Amino acid sequence: MIKTIEWTDSGIRLLDQTKLPTEEVYVTCESWEEVAEAIKKMIVRGAPAIGVAAAMGIALGTRDADGDHVAELRREFEHICEEMGETRPTAANLFWAIRRMQDKFEQCSELPVGKLRQELVAEAQRIYVEDLALNEALSKHGATLLPSSGAVLTHCNAGALATAGGYGTALGVIRAAVESGKKLNVYADETRPFLQGSRLTAWELMKDGIPTTVISDNMAGALMRQGKIQAAVVGADRIAVNGDVANKIGTYTVAVLAKENGIPLYVAAPWSSVDLECPDGDHIPIEQRAQREVTHVGATRIAPEGVKIENPAFDVTPARYVTAIITDRGIVRPPYAESLKKLADAAVALKAS
Amino acid sequence: MIKTIEWTDSGIRLLDQTKLPTEEVYVTCESWEEVAEAIKKMIVRGAPAIGVAAAMGIALGTRDADGDHVAELRREFEHICEEMGETRPTAANLFWAIRRMQDKFEQCSELPVGKLRQELVAEAQRIYVEDLALNEALSKHGATLLPSSGAVLTHCNAGALATAGGYGTALGVIRAAVESGKKLNVYADETRPFLQGSRLTAWELMKDGIPTTVISDNMAGALMRQGKIQAAVVGADRIAVNGDVANKIGTYTVAVLAKENGIPLYVAAPWSSVDLECPDGDHIPIEQRAQREVTHVGATRIAPEGVKIENPAFDVTPARYVTAIITDRGIVRPPYAESLKKLADAAVALKAS
Numbered sequence: 001m002i003k004t005i006e007w008t009d010s011g012i013r014l015l016d017q018t019k020l021p022t023e024e025v026y027v028t029c030e031s032w033e034e035v036a037e038a039i040k041k042m043i044v045r046g047a048p049a050i051g052v053a054a055a056m057g058i059a060l061g062t063r064d065a066d067g068d069h070v071a072e073l074r075r076e077f078e079h080i081c082e083e084m085g086e087t088r089p090t091a092a093n094l095f096w097a098i099r100r101m102q103d104k105f106e107q108c109s110e111l112p113v114g115k116l117r118q119e120l121v122a123e124a125q126r127i128y129v130e131d132l133a134l135n136e137a138l139s140k141h142g143a144t145l146l147p148s149s150g151a152v153l154t155h156c157n158a159g160a161l162a163t164a165g166g167y168g169t170a171l172g173v174i175r176a177a178v179e180s181g182k183k184l185n186v187y188a189d190e191t192r193p194f195l196q197g198s199r200l201t202a203w204e205l206m207k208d209g210i211p212t213t214v215i216s217d218n219m220a221g222a223l224m225r226q227g228k229i230q231a232a233v234v235g236a237d238r239i240a241v242n243g244d245v246a247n248k249i250g251t252y253t254v255a256v257l258a259k260e261n262g263i264p265l266y267v268a269a270p271w272s273s274v275d276l277e278c279p280d281g282d283h284i285p286i287e288q289r290a291q292r293e294v295t296h297v298g299a300t301r302i303a304p305e306g307v308k309i310e311n312p313a314f315d316v317t318p319a320r321y322v323t324a325i326i327t328d329r330g331i332v333r334p335p336y337a338e339s340l341k342k343l344a345d346a347a348v349a350l351k352a353s
Numbered sequence: 354m355i356k357t358i359e360w361t362d363s364g365i366r367l368l369d370q371t372k373l374p375t376e377e378v379y380v381t382c383e384s385w386e387e388v389a390e391a392i393k394k395m396i397v398r399g400a401p402a403i404g405v406a407a408a409m410g411i412a413l414g415t416r417d418a419d420g421d422h423v424a425e426l427r428r429e430f431e432h433i434c435e436e437m438g439e440t441r442p443t444a445a446n447l448f449w450a451i452r453r454m455q456d457k458f459e460q461c462s463e464l465p466v467g468k469l470r471q472e473l474v475a476e477a478q479r480i481y482v483e484d485l486a487l488n489e490a491l492s493k494h495g496a497t498l499l500p501s502s503g504a505v506l507t508h509c510n511a512g513a514l515a516t517a518g519g520y521g522t523a524l525g526v527i528r529a530a531v532e533s534g535k536k537l538n539v540y541a542d543e544t545r546p547f548l549q550g551s552r553l554t555a556w557e558l559m560k561d562g563i564p565t566t567v568i569s570d571n572m573a574g575a576l577m578r579q580g581k582i583q584a585a586v587v588g589a590d591r592i593a594v595n596g597d598v599a600n601k602i603g604t605y606t607v608a609v610l611a612k613e614n615g616i617p618l619y620v621a622a623p624w625s626s627v628d629l630e631c632p633d634g635d636h637i638p639i640e641q642r643a644q645r646e647v648t649h650v651g652a653t654r655i656a657p658e659g660v661k662i663e664n665p666a667f668d669v670t671p672a673r674y675v676t677a678i679i680t681d682r683g684i685v686r687p688p689y690a691e692s693l694k695k696l697a698d699a700a701v702a703l704k705a706s
Contacts, residue, residue: 206659
């Protein structure tokens with residue numbers, strides 16, 4: 001199994017995703033600051049993985065923080081949570097994980113600080129284990145939607161590398177479909193500028209022996225028009241309650257092309273990607289990243305010095321382009337305002353019962 | 354002025370487009386074989402530029418060929434023409450230029466071989482000069498279509514670097530619009546895999562002081578949805594008589610996004626890009642290029658070793674997505690089967706009169 005993130009005695013071990021596919025290198029973050037930096041630099045990336053890494057970073061930082069009293073520890077804890085929240089603004093799972101660690105802190109605030117520290121570590125590890133299970137669940141739900149044979153397009157990387165490991169989300173759906181006997185091959189959009197598709201998706205699908213073809217993002221449309229793609233599956237960084245989806249830049253383009261060519265577009269994400277406080281896509285903050293991602297690949301400069309660059313890391317796909325949203329709680333269909341609310345209410349009822 | 358191609362005493366001088374934007378290097382092709390190789394390697398690229406370079410290569414090769422008799426020279430001439438025709442299969446202008454050189458050869462086949470050689474060189478130089486003039490003409494026609502202010506998206510490079518020099522086609526339309534006082538800025542799709550947008554379009558527009566922003570191809574859709582793009586202008590490698598357009602891979606995607614967002618898409622090309630023998634886009638041969646263009650940028654490998662790759666260099670945009678085709682003979686509107694035929698007939702009538 002791909003070990004995207006691991007809690008170890010010496011710190012949080014991350015598979016360095018900036019080095020793939022040519023080098024499989026692991027880095028161990030020995031402080032919460034190193035974890036925050038690893039998220040910013042996209043050594044670890046993908047909304048669910050960011051959530052898990054942030055929770056572990058918070059647990060690590062609080063474990064190692066000075067403070068013999070809860071009040072003291074809370075100050076440091078809240079500082080760490082705040083800094084973690086500044087790393088990547090778009091991923092809902094980041095804020096979900098921080099909130100969950102905060103809830104745990106409050107639940108355990110009467111405990112001795114040593115025990116409180118342990119509880120936070122245990123909570124982060126629980127988030128990790130749950131992520132594996134949730135993604136397996138959503139993968140199996142989603143597998144039923146894919147055709148029994150043909151080609152599936154995916155954009156960016158929503159696989160083991162975007163989560164705690166294991167199935168992943170969009171790639172989990174493909175994996176589960178292949179495990180269930182479907183004869184699928186995958187077109188992986190390379191996904192400029194950070195190239196998560198060619199570097200990461202292709203790498204992990206090859207490990208699984210799933211036939212994969214890397215294409216430039218510009219090629220997906222032509223292949224759809226030629227009838228070579230039967231479905232598209234992508235992940236999500238944040239889903240608004242109306243079903244608008246923020247995901248890697250270029251997802252909107254895939255969605256428009258899919259609609260124009262009569263191809264279903266599925267969004268696969270754990271429930272923690274759904275932001276119940278976000279009414280629609282216009283309210284999702286879109287991260288702008290460094291110009292260098294666009295102007296250079298490795299050491300090679302590919303744009304003239306001094307030219308203006310835009311580099312939004314995500315775009316918003318309006319709900320009307322999304323055929324279904326695949327979550328661990330089940331498959332959600334339009335109208336999303338109703339169907340997402342129903343799932344949210346069901347969970348609250350379940351918790352209360 | 355940018356000197357994309359130049360006939361010199363020592364050979365055909367080309368601005369090496371594989372080295373831009375970091376190095377402005379010129380290579381001189383001293384034989385027709387070197388010209389053919391430069392076309393294949395995309396040292397010179399862009400449909401009109403390929404046509405001009407091929408004509409010059411044919412003239413050069415025939416000038417330097419052995420043969421004291423027309424029959425002897427014709428054999429070598431036809432061999433060169435055939436080899437030139439094998440360099441890039443999609444660009445209509447290549448075959449148009451070859452045909453024109455063949456017509457000239459037959460017109461002059463009664464002349465002494467020395468004079469025949471001179472006539473071929475003169476014809477290639479005429480094609481060069483005409484290309485400059487035709488593109489200026491189409492640029493001025495097209496300029497009227499652009500808004501008086503706002504942003505124009507372009508894909509690939511259809512500029513001075515894609516033609517004999519000067520205005521270019523799609524970029525010529527933008528240049529002429531700016532010269533006429535319109536306040537435009539340009540979004541240049543970087544255009545993977547060969548990066549003609551970031552490497553070439555940005556480079557030449559910066560030289561002209563036209564405000565240009567380079568974006569990854571994945572970003573154009575999001576910008577359109579945000580209302581940041583008012584028009585899209587692209588070139589063409591071949592236009593079928595029904596108005597279907599073969600152009601750089603990703604053009605179809607731009608076209609679908611433009612339609613979805615109510616943005617006009619203009620195709621700018623000299624009349625020599627119209628293939629009167631091609632009924633529709635399905636009959637346009639699409640070149641597949643080397644995998645390395647997709648797997649590497651410079652020395653950096655960006656896809657795992659052994660992964661499958663597709664690399665079609667062009668796609669076909671069906672006529673229904675094209676708002677207007679801008680040619681040196683005027684602006685053509687749908688239905689293209691009628692409007693293109695009318696322009697073709699007018700030219701025949703003009704020639705006959």
